[in-house]
Amino acid sequence: MAGKKRYLLKNKRDPAEYRPDIAFQAIQYILDSRVNKIGRLKALYVKTQQGILFQIKPHARLPRTYKRFSGLMVQLLQKLHITASGKGEKLLRVIKNPVTQYLPIKSRKIGFSHSSEKLVKMHDYVGTVNSELDLVFVVGAMAHGKIDKDYVEDYVSISSFPLSAVYCLSIITNALEQKWDIL
Ligand SMILES: C[S@@+](CC[C@H](N)C(=O)[O-])C[C@H]1O[C@@H](n2cnc3c(N)ncnc32)[C@H](O)[C@@H]1O
Numbered sequence: 520m521a522g523k524k525r526y527l528l529k530n531k532r533d534p535a536e537y538r539p540d541i542a543f544q545a546i547q548y549i550l551d552s553r554v555n556k557i558g559r560l561k562a563l564y565v566k567t568q569q570g571i572l573f574q575i576k577p578h579a580r581l582p583r584t585y586k587r588f589s590g591l592m593v594q595l596l597q598k599l600h601i602t603a604s605g606k607g608e609k610l611l612r613v614i615k616n617p618v619t620q621y622l623p624i625k626s627r628k629i630g631f632s633h634s635s636e637k638l639v640k641m642h643d644y645v646g647t648v649n650s651e652l653d654l655v656f657v658v659g660a661m662a663h664g665k666i667d668k669d670y671v672e673d674y675v676s677i678s679s680f681p682l683s684a685v686y687c688l689s690i691i692t693n694a695l696e697q698k699w700d701i702l
Pocket residue numbers: 630631632633634657658659660661662663664665666675676677678679680681682683684687
């Protein structure tokens with residue numbers, strides 16, 4: 520048994536609830552997207568299983584290996600921020616809950632779950648949202664459990680299949696890239 524799994528079991532925690540690898544993939548995917556490259560990703564927030572909320576600046580360049588990413592996360596949780604070398608800008612920062620206080624007022628907050636009864640074609644769906652509204656997407660970067668539904672205004676499923684977080688993000692970013700004509 521791997522060391523981390525043994526540690527979690529010894530401390531009576533369920534290893535299935537500790538999947539920072541999913542968050543790693545998801546964050547990397549979002550930062551690499553053309554939506555971000557063109558500057559249309561305005562903010563990225565991550566909430567841990569324990570309820571710690573942190574913000575990642577869209578122009579942050581995070582480690583590309585999982586091992587170095589894990590090291591950075593440990594540093595973030597200890598120091599509460601990660602500063603860019605030289606400039607002093609906080610690229611990652613632990614912030615106070617709830618996340619809603621940071622979201623734009625004029626926005627459409629869209630939650631994603633396979634269990635939603637509202638099955639939509641993402642491409643058509645983003646086309647129907649008033650373009651004066653900022654779009655907020657809430658996707659679960661975990662293996663089990665559901666996203667917080669309390670503040671989302673729309674709760675949609677985008678496939679009849681249960682998808683991985685990264686695959687779900689690919690459908691969202693592709694729909695936006697088409698909507699905004701980003702090549
Ligand atoms: C591995 S899934 C989590 C599984 C969890 N049992 C669930 O159904 O939400 C990761 C995330 O991808 C998103 N997701 C997966 N399949 C989806 C679907 N068919 N429609 C919309 N979102 C989906 C959800 O946000 C989910 O939290």
